[in-house]
Amino acid sequence: MSTVLNVILAGGAGKRLAPLTLKQAKPALNFVHRRRIIDFVLSNLWHSGFHHLLVLTQYQPQALHSHLQRHWQARFKQYGSLQCCQAPAALNIGTAGAVARELSIIRDYQPAHIAVLSADHIYKMDYRQMLQCHQQQQADVTIAAVAVPVEQARHFGVFIVDAEQRIVGFIEKPQANVPQIPQRPGFALVSMGNYLFRSAVLQQALGNIAAGQHIDFARHILPHLISSGRACVYDFGSNVLPGEQSLPHYWRDVGTLNSYFASRLDVLSHPDWLQGDNQLWPILGRRSCTERLGQASSALLRKHSGGWLSAITPLAPARHQHALYC
Incomplete structure (x- = not known):
């Protein structure tokens, strides 16, 4: 899929995971069985055939850079590329600002679509199916979404969608009156932090950002695109992976110590989900x-x-x- 450039947001400090993140970025943290957190998104990209990667780093990137160079660089170089872009440690420009900072490099790839993906979530996903949905809807942006209990939705951005999965409303971390899914009372549709943009649309939006300006996707870029009527969600629950998956449609944001250790227990309790002779979508990592x-x-x-x-x-x-x- 050379028409897709994948921008990986891997610069977060992960302060809520201290002391684990005192000396390395959250995506570089060891998770289970010699896999780091970033290995989940990288494995998903590899299996999906999305092989052109731009990894944006910032906080304590040494361990992350070393891991990428030793265990992923050669793999992606076979069919595409993996390039790291490190921002200064003191820079505070938000998620969209971090992508805008590398706009000249992005233009060199001349992609038709740009995926902006978080590097610190635990899940499996075939991104080809999200791309197919994005193209069928002729959307400017498609956002991966997952259903979570209402009491958990207050930590995420919540969508309101119409019958065609077009976004008609978006509330960032609502503290009251959380919009529920009409067909699933008690659940809300929240953002997974994974975006797929039409390249021209994203480049135009980022091109208007002043150098050094703090801009986030959720707070600044998405509201404008949603108002245009061409923003859609991709339901993570519809994603189909090959073979048996003992943790179907599993997704966790491991942003706190509680969620990190709870997710580790989930995965350790289902070792066949991570790897194994019969696992057709294994999470790859460094060799033992x-x-x-x-x-x-x-x-x-x-x-x-x-x-x-x-x-x-x-x-x-x-x-x-x-x-x-x-």
Whole structure:
């Protein structure tokens, strides 16, 4: 899908996750089984065939840059590209301002569509289906949305949509009178923080932003596009993945310590959802020590087949005692 440029927002400090984020950005945090939080969105992009990535970093990016270079750069380079753009640590220009800062690079790609994706959520999603919905609706922007209980909706942006899934209202983090889904009382339709724009529309919106101006997508860009009548939602509940998924349509914003550890328990309780021989949409990550030793051993055995090295069996690495440090 070379017509889609994927901009990954990975610069957040994650202050509510302190002390875990004192020395590294939230997307770089270890999650479970040698996967970092950012590995979820990167795996979704890889499986979806969306291989042109622009990763925007800012807060404590060293560990994140190292992870991307060692475990993802070569993979995406096979069919596309992965480029990191680091903003100064003291800069405070909002989510849309961060994308606007890289507008000249975005223009060089000449994409037909631009996906702006959060790097700090736990979920699986085939973005091709969102793109298909976006094109069928001829929308200027399509926003991925998920149904959550009303009591949780106060932490997110809430949509009001018509029968054709066009957005007719949007309330950012409502504290009272949360709009409910007509067919699902007790639930609200909230933003997942994943946007798919028509490239010309986004470039025009970002081109009007003054250098250094603080602009957010939810508070400043979306209201204008919604008023034009060409903003739609993509229902995450309609996304279909291949094979069996023991956590169907699972999505969590791990922005707090409680949500982070609760989500880890969810995933650890369903290891087949993350990986496995029968998992057709695995979450990829760095190779384990066992895999690296196994590949190195195989290479040596091939090179020295029949020699004394063939009698050597590599030692298995010790197991980590706590999954948090895997």
